[in-house]
Amino acid sequence: MKRSFILLCTFSLLSLNVLKATDALPEYTLKAAYLYNFALLTNWPNEANEDEFRICFYKQDLGIASDQLNDKKIHNRNVKVYTIKNDKEFKECNMVYVREEEVVGASELIATLKELPILIVSENLKNLHEHITILDQERRLAFDVSLDAMKETKLSVSSHLLKLARSIKQ
Amino acid sequence: MILLKQRFKNYPIQTKITYSNLFVLIFAFLPLIIIMVLYEYFALQSALIKENRILSEVVSQSVAAPMAFRDELATNDTLLALKGIKDLLEVHLVFENGEVFKNYYRYAEDKTNETKMYKILKYDNEEVFLDTIKIEKSIFLRSEYQGSVVLVLSLDSFYNRLAWYIFIILATASFAFLIAIFVTKYISKSITEPLSKLTEATQKMIHNQDYKMDISGIKNSTDEVGTLSSAFVTMLSQIHERDLSLQQLAYYDRVTSIANRHYFEEKIVQTVENARRYGTSCYLLMIDLDDFKIVNDTIGHHVGDLLLRFVGQSIQAVMRQNDSVFRIGGDEFAILIESKSPQEAVDKIAKKIIEAISMPITLDGHQVQIGASIGISCFPKLSHDVQSLMSTADAAMYIAKRKGKNSYERYSE
Incomplete structure (x- = not known):
């Protein structure tokens, strides 16, 4: 009797912990959701010609969170997620994401893509040609938008996105 | 009805006419008032739903992006702007899976019911309860469903407006009723006055036993009362003539025509x-x-x-x-x-x-x-x-x- 009571208490505590873990979204999932929303609020030129929306991760993806983006719809196109290591393949992408760990190696790649209609999103990076930077700020995410870098790419972003940005570089 | 008839039987004609006019008026007014109030009730309710549907549309538009980015600060700004709407009791921003992103309560005491999950229908819907109205509106960001906004609004203002409307209607009806009482009294008096005079003259005649009394002043119209008055006058003169001839027979000699x-x-x-x-x-x-x-x-x-x-x-x-x-x-x-x-x-x-x-x-x-x-x-x-x-x-x-x-x-x- 005593035993079962202890078991029940342990189980209850465990289940409480599980609930807590699902309460706040994990960082990767949140970042994946950000990527999806950036894509939603950005307009690409010649969108109608393609039926696939390619989100490419530079060398490292967001694990299971990036897989969850697969088969979602952006501008009526099915999302396909790719993790790419070869620089040349990035030209086929609609969106490129560079994680903080890969930022140093990616600077060259970002420079080659700067005039193409590819939305470049990076983590905690400055003074490169990325269009949107996701920042970790006191346990919550924020983002900066660089309209300056976007100028020659023919990409345009919605005012909704600009309104939510922490800072905008003109 | 029979009791009412019995009761009315002994009233003067003027009172009967006044009461019958007023009864007719009440029976005409009552359905009119009921229809007007019902119409106003449904019209006001429909206007309220329309108005708040627009509000829910505005809210869903403005919270779509902050919700997508889970930006609580930007969402709070939007929700704070809703403070100005007096009847808005609660706002719930709910994700597709039923998880609550943000709750807004106008009154702190309602916050005690705050939950992390909220059951949504995932389509636009309005529900009217006895004292509140609940509106659910889907939130789309670039045609992608994000979740729903649920507005709970108080019906206090609605009932307030309805009460004022009923008050004005009843006040107007009462005023019209008062005017009707005066008018109907005036009209019934003008109808029955010659009759009352005739009755009075008749009673005087019976009391004084004088059938020569002049009541020609009463017959001033060509309606039934006027006709009755002139018939009465004719009848009186005939009675007077008959009296005279009876007197002649009683007091005068038929052969010589001198007194007997x-x-x-x-x-x-x-x-x-x-x-x-x-x-x-x-x-x-x-x-x-x-x-x-x-x-x-x-x-x-x-x-x-x-x-x-x-x-x-x-x-x-x-x-x-x-x-x-x-x-x-x-x-x-x-x-x-x-x-x-x-x-x-x-x-x-x-x-x-x-x-x-x-x-x-x-x-x-x-x-x-x-x-x-x-x-x-x-x-x-x-x-x-x-x-x-x-x-x-x-x-x-x-x-x-x-x-x-x-x-x-x-x-x-």
Whole structure:
């Protein structure tokens, strides 16, 4: 009797912990959701010609969170997620994401893509040609938008996105 | 209904008309008021839903992006702007999986019910409860479903407006009702006033027993009341005429058209009474025709009647205006003279009468001549009451008759 009571208490505590873990979204999932929303609020030129929306991760993806983006719809196109290591393949992408760990190696790649209609999103990076930077700020995410870098790419972003940005570089 | 009828039966017509008009008014007003209030209820409710549907649309648009990025600060800014809407009690921003992103409560006490999960329908919907209205609106970011916004609004303002509307309607209806009471009273009075006057005049007539009363002032219209009034007036004049003819029959002799014995008996009492009261005197002249019976028997009643008429006219011709002539029997006449005239003047009248009657005349082709014997008495000089006045005059007349035809005699003891 005593035993079962202890078991029940342990189980209850465990289940409480599980609930807590699902309460706040994990960082990767949140970042994946950000990527999806950036894509939603950005307009690409010649969108109608393609039926696939390619989100490419530079060398490292967001694990299971990036897989969850697969088969979602952006501008009526099915999302396909790719993790790419070869620089040349990035030209086929609609969106490129560079994680903080890969930022140093990616600077060259970002420079080659700067005039193409590819939305470049990076983590905690400055003074490169990325269009949107996701920042970790006191346990919550924020983002900066660089309209300056976007100028020659023919990409345009919605005012909704600009309104939510922490800072905008003109 | 029967009780109501019974109760109304004894009311005056004016009250009946007023009440019936007011009842009609109430029965006409009541459905109208009910329909108007119901219409206003549904119209207000529909306007409220429309208004708040727009509000939910605005909220869903403005929270779409902050919700997608889970930006609580930007969401709070939007929700804070909703503070200005008095009736907005709660706002729930809910993700597709039912997880609550943000709750807004106008009153802190409602916050105790705050939950992390909220059941949403995932389509636009409105639900009206007794005191609240719940509106669910889907949130789309670039056509991608993000979740729903649920607004809970109080119906206080709605009921407030409805109450004011009902109050205004009832106040207006009461005002119209008051005016209607005055108007209906005025109208019913104008209808029934001639009737009331007629009733009043009739009651007065019954009380005074005077059928000569003039009510022509009442009949001033051509409607039923006017017709009734003029018919009443006609009826009254007919009654008056009938009264006159009855009086004629009762007090006047049909053959000679002069007053009869019945009238004489009333008149002599009055005359003696007047003489006694005012200290004056009166004379009674009893006239008996001589040889009238012979004429009547030999020539016929027809000529007898003509002769009586002639005698009546002859006596009246010599009399003064104030003196009264009566036919008190077959060939007996009487004259009452109310005067302070000296005895000689009365004698002169008697002489004149005898002269007039004793003249030979032709009646219906027959030569006729009669005479008259007159007995004279006087009150209070020769008698002391009606009875003695009559008996003394009678006695004097018999003395005159005994003396021979065509003579008069004054009573003496």
